[in-house]
Structure formats: structure tokens, C-alpha cells
Amino acid sequence: MQPPPPRALATLLALAATLLPSTGADEKNQRLPCGLARMKCLYRDGCRKALDNYMDGCLDIMNGHAKTCNDFCTKSLIALTSTLPGHALMECDCGEDEFCRTSKLRLAPCRPQVQYANQNGTVVSCEVAQWICGADNLCGTALDYYFRNCRAMFAGKRCSRRCNNSISILQRQERAAKLQTCVCDGDRQARDGCVDIKRNMNQLCFGKPYIDEDREEETNEISGAGGAAARTLSAAVGVQVALVLLAGR
Structure with missing residues (x-):
């Protein structure tokens, strides 16, 4: 066209x-x-x-x-x-x-x-929440640093000082508010990756457990922290998967 x-x-x-x-x-x-x-x-x-x-x-x-x-x-x-x-x-x-x-x-x-x-308090998908954050200069920059500094955490290995600091800075951005309540969407693999990475953040960065009741009811088990998380770092789903982590703090 x-x-x-x-x-x-x-x-x-x-x-x-x-x-x-x-x-x-x-x-x-x-x-x-x-x-x-x-x-x-x-x-x-x-x-x-x-x-x-x-x-x-x-x-x-x-x-x-x-x-x-x-x-x-x-x-x-x-x-x-x-x-x-x-x-x-x-x-x-x-x-x-x-x-x-x-x-x-x-x-x-x-x-x-x-x-x-765009109403205050509404819950959107994590992809939409990313678009909202990315449209703001400060929030978009903070999000870029978050993805850059937290790769090891995404894979279930460790939460570095830089990663923890990036999370803290991102959560202070006004346009990141919906990232803290966003829900995983997409196919089953993408959603499971969100849950795995969210668990990694809670355990590695914040020292607290995370249980996904929906998945526990569906599968009766919770897979290892690193497996599905690493798979979801592909270009197709990696960005969307990581966004839900901000709700963990």
C-alpha cells in the first residue's frame, strides 16, 4: 500500500x-x-x-x-x-x-x-505494558537496562547487583506502573516462560518463593527454574516474557 x-x-x-x-x-x-x-x-x-x-x-x-x-x-x-x-x-x-x-x-x-x-488501575497484557513504558523516554531507557543487566536472572542463574538496581529504577518510573500488574499472554510456552522468570526474580533477587496456582492446577508440578526461562529468551517471545517480572517485588 x-x-x-x-x-x-x-x-x-x-x-x-x-x-x-x-x-x-x-x-x-x-x-x-x-x-x-x-x-x-x-x-x-x-x-x-x-x-x-x-x-x-x-x-x-x-x-x-x-x-x-x-x-x-x-x-x-x-x-x-x-x-x-x-x-x-x-x-x-x-x-x-x-x-x-x-x-x-x-x-x-x-x-x-x-x-x-490507559485508565489508572486497569490491568493489561505485558506486551501492552511494554508499549506504554517504551513510549516514555525515561521508562523506555530503564526497560532497556533491565533487559541488558538481568539476562542471567532470566536464565535462573543469579541476580547481580546491576540487575537488582535496574529493577529498582524501572519500578520507580511512572509509566512502568502497569508492568507491575500486567498478565502474561500469548501461547502456552510464552506464558510458562513468564512464570519461570517471575519465580527466578522472586527467589534470586528478592529471596521469596513464588507459586503459580494456575499452572499448579493444570500440571500438578512446577518445572525447574532455568529450563523454560532460557527457552523463552528467543526473539519471538523473550521481551514479552520478561515484563511480568516487575510484579514480583
């Missing part, structure tokens, strides 16, 4: 504005023009990446080629609207641009999931 012409590109950036409800006429008057809101988002690495994902994942529904919001589009919108500049972009003023106005309506199927995921 060919990308939209440059003139239409700026209007695409405002297409999700209806995902977040207005609170009154004063708020409407304070909305930024979409061009300015776009520039503010592009100045932030996390917001820019979320915006790029949004442009790639939501193009079909915005152009009217799809009637439903696909998984990638939904996660992109969740990540984008979780940031301050991204929120401002979603609330930006389309002006008299009819294409922008029409495309906003086409994004209506995305609204419920995006609103739910």
Missing part, C-alpha cells in the same frame, strides 16, 4: 482525537493545531516511535480499507495516547480538514480498548 501524499500526512496524525473525550468548550479552545502537536511529539524519541507505529498500523482503518482496529493499531494508539505529547496530538485541532474529520470517525472501533488500557 502506497503512503498518503505529504499534504494528507499531517492530517493523519490527528485522526485518533475522538478516542479521548473532551471535557468542555474551554478544552476545545486550548487544542493545538495538528501540525504543532506533531512537531512536539517528534521531539521525543518515545513519542516519535509510537507515532511511527501508529502510522504503519492504523493506515488501513483510517483510509476506510478496514472496518476493525487490528491488534497492532490498537497497541500503537495505546502507547501514543499514554504520553503527554501523544495525548496532545490525539486531541489536536483538525481545523476545516474534511479528511481528518472523516478519519476520526473511522477510528471509533479502537476507542474502547484504548480508553480502558
Whole structure:
């Protein structure tokens, strides 16, 4: 699919504005023009990446080629609207641009999931929680250090001082809050890997046991700490698997 012409590109950036409800006429008057809101988002690495994902994942529904919001589009919108500049972009003023106005309506199927995921206290999948954290510069950097410094812990070997410090820093990030309550999703192997690594964190980093009651009921046993954890460090599932660990502290 060919990308939209440059003139239409700026209007695409405002297409999700209806995902977040207005609170009154004063708020409407304070909305930024979409061009300015776009520039503010592009100045932030996390917001820019979320915006790029949004442009790639939501193009079909915005152009009217799809009637439903696909998984990638939904996660992109969740990540984008979780940031301050991204929120401002979603609330930006389309002006008299009819294409922008029409495309906003086409994004209506995305609204419920995006609103739910960004509410305080809601529980999301660990993959969505990672997208939210990654859209924030500080949280995304802390997450990168966590993955870099905790590989031995993921495999059930040890929890180094650097790993423990990385966990502590990550847990202090505002946008990491949902990582502490997120649930494992994906196939059975990915979920089992989450549980194994979560146990490793509790035992190696925090010195306390962890029992997964769901798996105990299904299998009547708990496998060794290192086996499934090491398998899940593949590119396909490794990132998602590790995220649930933050709930262990």
C-alpha cells in the first residue's frame, strides 16, 4: 500500500482525537493545531516511535480499507495516547480538514480498548505494558537496562547487583506502573516462560518463593527454574516474557 501524499500526512496524525473525550468548550479552545502537536511529539524519541507505529498500523482503518482496529493499531494508539505529547496530538485541532474529520470517525472501533488500557488501575497484557513504558523516554531507557543487566536472572542463574538496581529504577518510573500488574499472554510456552522468570526474580533477587496456582492446577508440578526461562529468551517471545517480572517485588 502506497503512503498518503505529504499534504494528507499531517492530517493523519490527528485522526485518533475522538478516542479521548473532551471535557468542555474551554478544552476545545486550548487544542493545538495538528501540525504543532506533531512537531512536539517528534521531539521525543518515545513519542516519535509510537507515532511511527501508529502510522504503519492504523493506515488501513483510517483510509476506510478496514472496518476493525487490528491488534497492532490498537497497541500503537495505546502507547501514543499514554504520553503527554501523544495525548496532545490525539486531541489536536483538525481545523476545516474534511479528511481528518472523516478519519476520526473511522477510528471509533479502537476507542474502547484504548480508553480502558490507559485508565489508572486497569490491568493489561505485558506486551501492552511494554508499549506504554517504551513510549516514555525515561521508562523506555530503564526497560532497556533491565533487559541488558538481568539476562542471567532470566536464565535462573543469579541476580547481580546491576540487575537488582535496574529493577529498582524501572519500578520507580511512572509509566512502568502497569508492568507491575500486567498478565502474561500469548501461547502456552510464552506464558510458562513468564512464570519461570517471575519465580527466578522472586527467589534470586528478592529471596521469596513464588507459586503459580494456575499452572499448579493444570500440571500438578512446577518445572525447574532455568529450563523454560532460557527457552523463552528467543526473539519471538523473550521481551514479552520478561515484563511480568516487575510484579514480583
